[in-house]
Amino acid sequence: MLLGTAFLPDIASSAGFAYLHYLSFMVCFAALVLERKLLKVEPSRNEALFMVLTDIVYGLAALVLLGSGVIRVLYFGQGSGFYTHNPIFWWKVGVFLFVGALSLYPTITYILWAIPLRKGELPVVSAQLVRRLGWFINVEIAGFAVIPVLATLMSRGVGLVNS
Secondary structure (H helix, E strand, C coil), X not given: CHHHXXXXXXXXXXXXXXXXXXHHHHHHHHHHHHHHHHCCCCCCHHHHHHHHHHHHHHHHHHHHHHHHHHHHHHHCXXXXXXXXXXXXXXXXXXXXXXXXXXXXXXXXXXXXXXXXXXXXXCCCCCHHHHHHHHHHHHHHHXXXXXXXXXXXXXHCCCCCCCC
């Protein structure tokens, strides 16, 4: 009987969206760490292109993370009330949105790199820009590191008021 329940459509869908959610989180975190590692003064053309591509992967993974999270809250898990009535959930969402807002500066910077790259030129990447981008990315990484702590607390009902 247990083996038969493993293939029920609802369980498969729930597990699939959970997996997609976790995987996209890991891709976001890995892309941020890679961006931080690659960041340097006067990158080569290939290094600059790789930074731009890494940021695109990060952005796409963040969209999948957000979408799969919304689907999980609305259709799977413990019911939307469990999440939306929990202040820890809103802290988690807030941290995610804060990290997303912070990521706009590096993303816009990388988009602007595309202009000289298309002309066969290198973007101007000063030590000051590297320090500034590094600060943004470090804060993003720290924010992403906090999200699983909040998720762990939330999933255990921390923050819910017993009625």
